[in-house]
Each structure stands twice: as structure tokens, then as C-alpha cells.
Amino acid sequence: MIELDRAGRTFKVKRTTVHAVRDLSFSVAPGEFVGYLGPNGAGKSTTIKMLCGILTPSSGRVRVAGLDPSRRRTTLARRIGVVFGQRTTLWWDLPLKDSFELIRLLYKVDHRTFAARLAELTETLDLGAFMRTPVRQLSLGQRMRGDLAAALLHAPDVLVLDEPTIGLDVVSKASIRAFLARLNAERGTTVLLTTHDLGDIERLCRRVMLIDHGRLAFDGTLEELMASAPGHATIEDVVTHLYTSASADGQ
Amino acid sequence: MVRTYALLAWTWTRAAAAYPASFALMVVLGCVTAALDIAVIMVVFANTTTLAGFSRDEVLFLYGTAGLAFTICDLLVSNLDRISQHIRAGTFDTFLIRPVGAWIQIATDRFVPTRLGRVALAATVLGYSLGALDLDWRRLWMVPVMVATGVVIFSALWTLAGALQFLLTDAPEVSSAFTYGTQQLTQYPFSVYSRDLVRGVTYVLPLAFVNWQPGLYVLGRDDPFGTPGFMRFLGPAAALVLALTAGLAWRRGIRRYRSTGS
Numbered sequence: 001m002i003e004l005d006r007a008g009r010t011f012k013v014k015r016t017t018v019h020a021v022r023d024l025s026f027s028v029a030p031g032e033f034v035g036y037l038g039p040n041g042a043g044k045s046t047t048i049k050m051l052c053g054i055l056t057p058s059s060g061r062v063r064v065a066g067l068d069p070s071r072r073r074t075t076l077a078r079r080i081g082v083v084f085g086q087r088t089t090l091w092w093d094l095p096l097k098d099s100f101e102l103i104r105l106l107y108k109v110d111h112r113t114f115a116a117r118l119a120e121l122t123e124t125l126d127l128g129a130f131m132r133t134p135v136r137q138l139s140l141g142q143r144m145r146g147d148l149a150a151a152l153l154h155a156p157d158v159l160v161l162d163e164p165t166i167g168l169d170v171v172s173k174a175s176i177r178a179f180l181a182r183l184n185a186e187r188g189t190t191v192l193l194t195t196h197d198l199g200d201i202e203r204l205c206r207r208v209m210l211i212d213h214g215r216l217a218f219d220g221t222l223e224e225l226m227a228s229a230p231g232h233a234t235i236e237d238v239v240t241h242l243y244t245s246a247s248a249d250g251q
Numbered sequence: 252m253v254r255t256y257a258l259l260a261w262t263w264t265r266a267a268a269a270y271p272a273s274f275a276l277m278v279v280l281g282c283v284t285a286a287l288d289i290a291v292i293m294v295v296f297a298n299t300t301t302l303a304g305f306s307r308d309e310v311l312f313l314y315g316t317a318g319l320a321f322t323i324c325d326l327l328v329s330n331l332d333r334i335s336q337h338i339r340a341g342t343f344d345t346f347l348i349r350p351v352g353a354w355i356q357i358a359t360d361r362f363v364p365t366r367l368g369r370v371a372l373a374a375t376v377l378g379y380s381l382g383a384l385d386l387d388w389r390r391l392w393m394v395p396v397m398v399a400t401g402v403v404i405f406s407a408l409w410t411l412a413g414a415l416q417f418l419l420t421d422a423p424e425v426s427s428a429f430t431y432g433t434q435q436l437t438q439y440p441f442s443v444y445s446r447d448l449v450r451g452v453t454y455v456l457p458l459a460f461v462n463w464q465p466g467l468y469v470l471g472r473d474d475p476f477g478t479p480g481f482m483r484f485l486g487p488a489a490a491l492v493l494a495l496t497a498g499l500a501w502r503r504g505i506r507r508y509r510s511t512g513s
Contacts (some may be wrong), residue, residue, distance in 0.1 A: 011509060025293065049510055052423035054347045056506045070506065089345045102262055106255070107350055123503035 315377025320401025341511030
């Protein structure tokens, strides 16, 4: 479903070249739920943006649902859902309901399918109470649920989430986690999730990838991740150990 | 594409109407600006009857054709200006995850129908000049052709200016020189300008094909700069070349997009 082959992306910053991602290779099979971890500036967001076609890779090959994202961006958009925790993709001044209607028209979803899907998402994400509120007036938790619904109205095969639980309270976090787990289990939607909240990883991800300095530092199951650093009991300890040792290798 | 455009434009119109006071103010301001534009033309012609060998009504004809093309673009695609803000803020990301082209989304970004007033003004000036001038009716077919050519040329310039923003993220003013600057230039008969400038806007940026060259044909006049007669009909070809260049530049620009951190 997702395939990267020696993908790289460089940025020129004041005449020096920064490798945000270099020689990154991995693949994600349909139906997987993968956590994508890494310290700040490790290249997580750059990877995500290459997957949805926002950034064009400087080298290597990227394929999502069999398509080259940077060249077939608008075609891919119908098959992928993207959520940025830090930034809404909804229309700021429109009521949530109108944003969804606009998405229906842009993605060309027919009325009946749309009505059924919207009813389901409204119920599972509990959107009913603020459906007519302009997006700018929503709380962060409400907005995030709205963003999730917006990313799923066209029933994408792949869902890519960039820090979807950032800044949310424990109750909102729990409801979003429950929703994502159900989406993956019942619909078989492939999910790639970046987060700094290790609770998300423990609760949701069977597989974990860890990126540091633009390279893959770990790829395996959650159990293997825990076993990779003997003597560290909690996932926080393990990940701290991996971040610091990977950084030492990278220097 | 027309359907998507209309859909997005309508959405933004409704969003603008969500702030009724600001919407009303914009309508009023739009009318005031349009009235000031008329006043400027009146003042110029209260003091002169000819300008660089062209009569008042001929100048109004040139002003009206370029003005109509420009104001249509101002209404439909001028929001491409906003691209530099979106690039710097990283909000351009959102345009790239939708299944419709980024160009059409940014062209309709915060679309406001209040600019329609300026289109009406330009159309009125053109209509008046056509009535006042005693033109050869067999040449009038050129009028809609030149307005359409002008719309394509100005839209292409706006697209080029937008594409440039992917390189020069800190200089949105450079783009305004391209767009609003060129409009200023086409408001007067080119015979008021120097020969070198006119060469530049004929062979480099094809602005002479918006109203000057085809306008000479409609008015039945020779070019004071002595260009051959076939040049009067090259407008659509020049517009096509410029549009293709702008399309390529736009694509390259998007591939160079860097987004922002996080």
C-alpha cells in the first residue's frame, strides 16, 4: 500500500544542504496499523508530506496505492486521507456541515453513499452537537474530530495522521484512539500514524517504525521494540534509550 | 473545471457573507473605488482632447478593452496573489491534498463577487466608446477576440507571478509589478511610450496584444511604430504561448514547494 525505496529529500538552508530524509526504504501492507516515531526534526513530517504529494522527493521512489504521489497527486487524493494535528484542512469560516458538503462535491461522492457515511461518522465521532458551528469556533477536540471525519468521507484506503492527538485532553484522546482502532479493524483501512504520545502507540500500533536523522533506526513489532532495549521497563524508557543512542550513531 | 470553479467561488461567497458588516463594507468600497476610477478618466479628458495622436473616444476604447480583460481577471484569478502568504504560512499544504488542482483552489481562495462592479465599469466605458466612435462594423468581430485574448494574457501573467513565489517567498511585491503594473501600462495608447519599452511589451511580455495591436485594426489605424499589418492578428497565438509557459512554470513551482516545519 505504501512503498518507499531509498527516498530522500533535501532542503537548502542558507547555502547548506540539509537532508531531512535520506535513503529511506520501507513498505506498509494493506490493513496494517503502523506507528511512526522519531524525535523533533527527525523527518517524520517530511515523510508524510512525500506520501501525500505535498513534497516532491529529491531522490528515490515513493509509491502510495501504486501511484507516484508527486506526479499523480489529485488522483491519489481520492484514495488517501490526511490529517494534520497542527493544522486544519477544513474551511475556517464555514460550518462543519458545509465543509463536509463541499468535500462531497470535490471528491464526487454520490448522495446516498455520502449520507450513509456521514451518519456513521457523526455517530461514532459524536459530531451532532456542533455540525452547524463554523470551524473557527470549534474547540481543538471538536475540530480534530471534524478533521478526521473530513479525511474519511471519501472512504480512503490509506489514512495518514500527523500527530492527531496533539494538545487533546485524555477523554478526547481516548475517543479518537477508539475510533481509529475500530476503523482499522472493521474497514481494514491502512493507517500510518506519527505521534509523540507513546500511549497512542501502545494502544493502537502493532508495528512501530522509528526514524532519526532522516534514516530508519528501528522497524518491528511493539514487542520487538520493547525487547530491543533490555533493562528498560516502560515504552517511555525504551524510546528515550533508542532516541539517544540513535542520535549518538547519527553524529 | 468550470463547475469546480463555480462551486468553490460560491462557497467563498457564502463564507464572506458570514461576516455581514465586512461584506457590506466591501460592496460600498468597491463602488467608491470604481467611481474614483471614472473620475480620473473624466479629469484627464476635461483637460485634453487628444493623447499621443489618439482622440478621446479612441483612448476610451483602448482603456475599455484592456480594462474589461483586466477586471475579469481581477475578479476570477487575482486571488493567486495570496499564494505567497500561503507558502510562508505552510497553509498551501491543504490545497495539495484535495482531488482538484491547486491552481483552481488558490484562484478561488476567498473569492469575493464585489469586484464585479469594476467589470461593469470597464464594460460601460467600452460600450460608450463603441457607440461614440464611427467604426467599420466588419472589424467589430475583433472586439470579443481581443477581450478574450487579454483575459488569457493577464491570467497567464498572474499564474507566472504566482509560480515565481515558490522561488521568491519573501517578495510578493515583485508579483504585483507583473500584474497591476502591466494593467497600468495598457490603459494608454502605446504611442505615449518610448520605442524600446513598446518593443519589450510586444516581443518579451506580449502586452501589446491585449489592446494595442488588435485595437489598431478595429480603429483602422496604422501603427505609429510601423509594425507590419499581420501583427494585428497575432494576439491569440501570443496568448497561447504565454499560457503554456505559465502552465509549465506553475508545475515546476509546485514541485519546488518546501512546505514548513512540523
